[in-house]
């Protein structure tokens with residue numbers, strides 16, 4: 001499928017995504033705008049907000065998907081961040097967790113550090129990369145309705161799915177509180193894996 005020319009809005013699609021969640025799905029968001037817009041769409045205990053390091057939303061989400069195969073898991077990641085860890089797509093293609101959905105927000109820039117152009121602004125097609133890595137169910141999102149329809153998938157339709165979305169350069173309007181311990185504890189509680197102690201390991 002060819003890359004779409006229409007640019008969608010990350011905050012709007014993040015809200016649409018959260019509104020569709022019905023089964024305590026885990027949502028793991030990469031750093032910066034990606035998790036700010038998830039937080040802005042409404043905090044849930046099953047949300048994990050990565051801080052500091054690029055490229056870790058998909059590896060973390062893959063781990064959650066393998067640990068809890070009956071839970072839907074969604075990874076949200078920026079184009080700059082996924083470009084930093086393309087190897088994880090090959091691992092996900094190989095391991096093929098059927099409950100994992102990946103959304104790549106492709107604005108073609110490292111927005112938060114000053115809008116430097118990424119490779120996806122020129123030569124790199126993330127959907128082609130994902131298919132080549134073995135994630136056959138990879139698609140460019142055409143518009144909002146297409147996004148919602150694709151997000152309706154069920155696990156028994158097969159392995160992981162990757163959606164790439166060409167987005168505009170509107171920054172996230174709110175920032176996620178920078179409290180890593182709190183984020184971790186809330187997420188563990190949200191997934192039912194913590195007794196809820198203040199700093200239990």
Ligand SMILES: Cc1ncc(C[n+]2csc(CCOP(=O)(O)OP(=O)(O)O)c2C)c(N)n1
Pocket residue numbers: 031032033034052053054077078079080081082107109110111112113118
């Ligand atoms: C490993 C690593 N390298 C560099 C940085 C500095 N940095 C923080 S955000 C960012 C750009 C992120 O780009 P992208 O994932 O496309 O998200 P956007 O800012 O466009 O929403 C960079 C380079 C970092 N946080 N971690």
